[in-house]
Amino acid sequence: MYGLIHQAMKDLVCTEGGEAAWQSVCAAAQVASTEFEPLEPYDDRVSYRLVAAAAEELELPVAEVLRRFGDHWITFTAEYGYGDIMKMFGHDMRSCLGNLNRMHGHMGAMMTQLKPPRFNVVENSERHITLHYFSPREGLGPMVVGLLEGLARKFGEQVTIEHLDKGVRSDHDEFEVVFL
Amino acid sequence: MRTVLDQHALNALHPFSFVADRSGSVIAVGRSLSKISPVVRSTVRFADVFLIEQPTLGITGQNPSDLLGELIVLSPRAGCGPKLRGQVALLDETEGIFLFALTPILTDASQVSAVGLEFADFPVGDPVFDFLLFIQAQRIGRTRLEVANRKLQWEHTVSKLLHDLTLRTYDVDDAEHAYAVVVSAVCEALKWNIGHVFVSSAGNQPVLRSTATWYLSDPLRYARFRELTDAIQFARGEGLPGRAWERESVVWVDDIRQDLRFPRRAGLPEGAAPIAGVAVPVIAEGELVAVLEFFTERPPHDKENLARFFDLLGLQLAGVISRQRIVKREREQLAALVSASKMAALGEIAAGVAHEINNPVSSISLTSQLMSTLAKTGALDAPAVETNTARIKACVQRITTIVSELRDFSRDSSHDPFTSVSLKKIVDETLDLCGARFGSKGVKLEVGTFPAEWQIECRPSQISQVLLNLLNNAYDAVVSRDTRWVRLEGREVADAFEIAVTDSGPGIEEDVVEKIMVPFFTTKPPGMGTGLGLSISSNIVTDHGGELHLDRNACNTRFAVVLPKSSHKHESNEAEEDRELAP
Numbered sequence: 001m002y003g004l005i006h007q008a009m010k011d012l013v014c015t016e017g018g019e020a021a022w023q024s025v026c027a028a029a030q031v032a033s034t035e036f037e038p039l040e041p042y043d044d045r046v047s048y049r050l051v052a053a054a055a056e057e058l059e060l061p062v063a064e065v066l067r068r069f070g071d072h073w074i075t076f077t078a079e080y081g082y083g084d085i086m087k088m089f090g091h092d093m094r095s096c097l098g099n100l101n102r103m104h105g106h107m108g109a110m111m112t113q114l115k116p117p118r119f120n121v122v123e124n125s126e127r128h129i130t131l132h133y134f135s136p137r138e139g140l141g142p143m144v145v146g147l148l149e150g151l152a153r154k155f156g157e158q159v160t161i162e163h164l165d166k167g168v169r170s171d172h173d174e175f176e177v178v179f180l
Numbered sequence: 181m182r183t184v185l186d187q188h189a190l191n192a193l194h195p196f197s198f199v200a201d202r203s204g205s206v207i208a209v210g211r212s213l214s215k216i217s218p219v220v221r222s223t224v225r226f227a228d229v230f231l232i233e234q235p236t237l238g239i240t241g242q243n244p245s246d247l248l249g250e251l252i253v254l255s256p257r258a259g260c261g262p263k264l265r266g267q268v269a270l271l272d273e274t275e276g277i278f279l280f281a282l283t284p285i286l287t288d289a290s291q292v293s294a295v296g297l298e299f300a301d302f303p304v305g306d307p308v309f310d311f312l313l314f315i316q317a318q319r320i321g322r323t324r325l326e327v328a329n330r331k332l333q334w335e336h337t338v339s340k341l342l343h344d345l346t347l348r349t350y351d352v353d354d355a356e357h358a359y360a361v362v363v364s365a366v367c368e369a370l371k372w373n374i375g376h377v378f379v380s381s382a383g384n385q386p387v388l389r390s391t392a393t394w395y396l397s398d399p400l401r402y403a404r405f406r407e408l409t410d411a412i413q414f415a416r417g418e419g420l421p422g423r424a425w426e427r428e429s430v431v432w433v434d435d436i437r438q439d440l441r442f443p444r445r446a447g448l449p450e451g452a453a454p455i456a457g458v459a460v461p462v463i464a465e466g467e468l469v470a471v472l473e474f475f476t477e478r479p480p481h482d483k484e485n486l487a488r489f490f491d492l493l494g495l496q497l498a499g500v501i502s503r504q505r506i507v508k509r510e511r512e513q514l515a516a517l518v519s520a521s522k523m524a525a526l527g528e529i530a531a532g533v534a535h536e537i538n539n540p541v542s543s544i545s546l547t548s549q550l551m552s553t554l555a556k557t558g559a560l561d562a563p564a565v566e567t568n569t570a571r572i573k574a575c576v577q578r579i580t581t582i583v584s585e586l587r588d589f590s591r592d593s594s595h596d597p598f599t600s601v602s603l604k605k606i607v608d609e610t611l612d613l614c615g616a617r618f619g620s621k622g623v624k625l626e627v628g629t630f631p632a633e634w635q636i637e638c639r640p641s642q643i644s645q646v647l648l649n650l651l652n653n654a655y656d657a658v659v660s661r662d663t664r665w666v667r668l669e670g671r672e673v674a675d676a677f678e679i680a681v682t683d684s685g686p687g688i689e690e691d692v693v694e695k696i697m698v699p700f701f702t703t704k705p706p707g708m709g710t711g712l713g714l715s716i717s718s719n720i721v722t723d724h725g726g727e728l729h730l731d732r733n734a735c736n737t738r739f740a741v742v743l744p745k746s747s748h749k750h751e752s753n754e755a756e757e758d759r760e761l762a763p
Contacts, residue, residue, distance in 0.1 A: 039317060081320035084289035085312065088299050099299040109310035110317055 001047040002111055003036030008076040009047075010034070012069055013054050021057050028053035038080075041113040044137060063142040070146025074154055093148075093155045093179075097121050097131065131175040141165060141173040148177060185271055185279060193303055194281050196264060200226050202276030204243050212301035216261030216284060226280065230254035233263065244268050244278035254282065261295050262286055283308065289316055334482070338489045341369045342496055349500045353507075355379075358500050359393045359470060366474060366493065367395040370486075373454050374402055374475040376409060378421045380468050388414040388421045388471055401452050405475075408444045419443050421471035424459035428468070430490045432483065433457045436475075455479055458486070460494045464501035472497070514719060515594045518645070521716045522589065525648050536582055536616040540575035547571050585609045589648070593641035601640045603670060603677060604630040609640075610647045611668075614655075618666065621659050625651075628669030634677060637746050642720045646728070647679065649713040650739050654683035657737060661685065675745050676726065682738040693730060717741075 013022045026034045029049035036042065051069070055062045078086055089103055090096035097119060104116035117135040124130055133144050145163050152159045158180040166173045187208060190197060195212035204225045213220055220229045227242045234253035240246050247268040255263045266282035286292055289312045302308065345365055349358045363375035375395035378388035390410045396402045414422035420442055424431040434456050436442045442457075454475030462470040472494070480486050526533075547568050554560035588609075607630050618625040636643075647668075654666040667682045688696065692703060697718050714728075721728040721741055731738040 038320070081316060081323065084293050085316055087293035088289065088297065088309075090298060090300070095298070095300065102299060102304065105305070106309040106313055109307075110313050 001042060001044055002038065002114065003040045003042060004038040004077075004080075005047060006036040006042065006050060007038055007080075008073050009050050009054065009069060010036075011076050012072040013057065015072070016058055016068075025050060025053040025057050028056060039111065041111070062139075066140060066142040067146040067149075070143035070148075071150040071153075073143075073147060074150030078154075091155075093151050093157050093159070094121070094129065096151055096155070097129075127179045129177050131177060132170075133173040133175065135172075144173065144175060148175060194279070195301060195303060196284055197266070197282045198226065198280050199271065200244055200278050200280060202243060202245060202278070207277070212297070213282075215295055215297055215301060216264065217256035217259055219258050220256075226254075229257060230264070231257055244280070245270075245276075248278075252280075252282075253285070254280075259295075262291055286312060287315065288312070331485070334485050337369070338485075338492070341365065341489075342492060345493075345496060349497075352500070353504065355469065355501050355504060356391065356393060358497065358504070359391070359472065362493065362497055363393055363472060363474075364395045367397065370474075370476075371478075372474050372476040373397045374405065374457075374473070376406075376473045378414065378471045378473070380425075380470065381413075385415075388425060402454075404447070404449050405444070405453055408447055412444065420457060420459045421473060424461045424471050425468050428461055428463060430461075430487050430494065431459045432487070433459075434479070453477075458490055460490045460497075462494055462497045462501060464498045465505065469498075469501055511594075514716075515592065518594065518716050518720070519592065521649070521713055522645055525645065525652055525713065526586070526589070533582065533586065533613060533616070536612070537579055540578045544572050544575045547575075582612060585612055588641050589613065589644060593639050596639045596641065598637045598639060600635050600637050602632055603634040603636055603679070604632050606638075606640050606643050607647065607668065607670075607679075610644045610651070614648055614651050618651075618655060621655075622664060623655055623659055624665040626665060626667040626669075628667070630670050634670070634672070635745070636677060636743055638724055638743065643724070643743070646717040646720050646741060647681070649717045650681040650741070653713060653739075654681050654685075654737070657685040658683045673742065676742050677745065678740050678742050680731070680738055680740045682734065682736050685737045687735070687737050688730065693732070696730065697728075 010022050013025050023034060029046070029052070031046055031050065051062060051065055054060075055065045058065065060068075077083075089099045098121055100119045101116075104114070104118075108114045108116065115136050117133060117137075117140075120132040120134070122130040122132065131144070131148070133141065141163055145161055148159065148161050160178045160180065162176040164174040164176070168174075185194075185199065190199065190208055191211040195210040196216065197210045198206050198213060198220065199208040200206050204227055206220060206222055206224050206226055206229075209220055209222065217229055220226075226244075231254065232239075232242065232247075232252065233255050235247075235250050239250075248270065250267065251265070252267060253263055253265050262284040264282040265285050266280065269279045269281055271277040271279050283306070284297075286308055292312070299309075345362055348361050348365065352358045352361065359377045363377060366372070367375040374397070377391045377393040379391055380386050381389050390412070394406060396406065399406075412419070414425075416422055417426040420431060420433050423441065433439045433442050436454065436457060437445050437448070439445065454477050456479050457473060457475040460472040460474070461468055462472065474490075551560060551565070551568050554564055607627070611625075611627065615625060651666065651668065658664045658666065661684060663684045665684045668679070669682075670677055670679045672678075697715050718728045721743065724743055726741065726743040728739065728741050731740050
């Protein structure tokens with residue numbers, strides 16, 4: 001994953017547990033530096049170790065750390081400097097979700113080793129969509145729940161989200177999103 | 181081959197483009213163009229809606245055919261949308277249909293959102309997004325670099341300031357002086373207007389009371405602020421300093437006129453008061469000792485870094501106060517040890533002193549008996565009275581001298597001023613106290629020459645104590661030996677005098693040498709020595725800017741005291757006093 005992800009994780013851990021907590025997380029994850037280059041690719045194992053160490057440090061289940069990370073990612077990227085770019089993704093949650101694949105495609109021009117996920121949106125009704133999440137990486141479904149929560153808050157929308165784990169109904173993660 | 185570009189294809193491939201006939205009238209509009217030019221629609225002439233910015237020279241007309249093969253730039257005549265760039269292509273030669281294939285000129289993502297454009301308004305895969313992402317990433321990188329640079333500069337400033345304050349407060353003996361140094365240094369470095377100190381009063385219900393320590397960049401301008409501050413006391417939790425006390429951390433006030441928790445806001449003159457302030461608690465050894473306040477007329481823009489600095493400042497000042505307290509306690513303990521050692525030394529010489537006093541007392545007794553006998557026989561004539569009373573007076577004078585020297589020796593002299601005194605006088609007085617002891621046990625005391633003009637600046641009683649300790653140690657070392665002598669001699673060495681005490685002993689064993697200056701270390705039998713003599717003597721000599729050492733090259737046991745003629749310590753004390761007296 002790219003360093004930007006790790007910087008967002010740092011921001012989350014510092015917000016929740018302070019700078020000292022991040023120092024501990026990096027030590028436990030056995031990473032050489034507490035800072036990451038945003039546009040440099042890192043081995044996925046680094047990312048997984050950071051998540052596991054953050055869960056340990058913050059005394060939270062790994063899934064909860066991933067959920068909080070997904071939620072935090074929305075505000076982090078906007079504050080980090082991509083706020084204006086994000087505004088182009090859509091004026092509401094639906095249009096934004098519909099543009100995620102295109103956005104990742106363009107990110108690939110800058111991040112040549114990006115291995116982005118794919119989001120397929122199926123419109124079930126005016127208030128109900130199913131989001132199909134395909135990823136080359138395992139276990140990141142809870143992060144998508146956080147992303148959806150973060151997006152809903154960003155656009156001021158009320159939603160319920162149900163996560164159907166990979167393998168329950170299909171070979172990928174599915175999320176039922178109901179707009180209230 | 182005739183080509184057709186229908187509305188669907190126009191929307192999908194060229195959403196910012198339009199189609200016009202040979203006269204320049206618009207006949208079809210791409211779906212996203214209206215976001216840039218709200219007035220563009222079919223039937224209008226494109227030149228009425230757009231200004232042709234490029235090309236401007238060498239163009240024969242404003243019909244589409246005039247622009248074929250050119251790079252064109254159009255700017256909307258209405259609205260504030262971005263310019264469009266592209267080319268004109270002939271779609272149908274027979275019908276005279278032209279495509280104005282355009283794309284908006286965007287150099288910043290904020291331009292896109294400003295006109296309400298979204299991802300979906302662009303053709304799929306439009307490289308403009310790649311470009312915008314690159315631009316934004318570059319901007320973010322530059323911003324991060326600038327932030328890091330500013331942080332580095334700030335940290336450099338702060339560490340330099342803290343380092344400077346460490347140096348300037350290290351040797352400061354009293355807290356008030358340290359506060360004054362810190363308050364003015366911080367205000368000057370940060371260009372803040374006011375710095376001030378509250379200290380905690382003692383008692384069951386302590387309060388913070390204002391001190392005379394102020395920094396005012398403009399004393400006249402801030403006179404009322406000072407007056408209001410000096411007139412108020414704060415309990416724990418009250419006002420800005422009281423809250424810093426309660427929270428035991430830095431507390432800010434962003435606008436003192438608006439903050440209801442800032443009681444001094446009432447009564448401040450318009451426009452002549454600071455805007456923002458901060459209170460920094462100083463907690464030394466777990467106890468609040470002071471709260472420093474700083475105020476500025478310019479709202480601080482980097483509160484996060486400033487807060488970290490003020491946190492460090494409070495900690496550093498607390499360290500200074502703690503160190504001052506420790507030094508004071510150590511001095512008190514040392515003074516107690518010096519006193520104990522002195523009493524021990526007095527105990528050792530008591531018999532000698534008694535003998536020294538007993539001699540004149542016996543002489544007085546004998547003389548008075550003689551005078552009585554002479555009186556009974558009628559032989560006590562005037563010359564005899566004169567002779568005998570003179571003898572008695574001399575004996576009384578001798579006793580008075582010894583008692584006076586004993587009193588001088590035994591009193592606390594640690595706060596005595598440094599005075600210029602003859603080294604010979606110190607030596608003589610010391611020998612008065614201990615000389616008899618040596619004689620009584622047959623220890624030969626050889627005393628070298630100490631010229632009367634050898635003057636040193638010192639605390640005489642303390643130097644006497646050092647000599648007495650060395651002489652007593654020498655006496656103890658040789659008193660039970662066959663060869664018993666002790667030599668006291670002095671010599672001038674550049675800007676110092678060396679006073680050496682050598683005894684006939686065999687020297688000190690190598691494994692003992694390293695420990696002899698350690699407090700409570702003694703080689704004497706239990707009850708014979710406190711083990712403090714040498715360590716205290718060493719402290720006294722060091723305090724005089726000199727050195728006490730064992731001469732390891734000497735055949736016998738030889739301790740040498742090197743004392744500067746003019747003590748540096750003495751000079752720095754005087755400088756300190758001068759500074760305190762300065763206005």
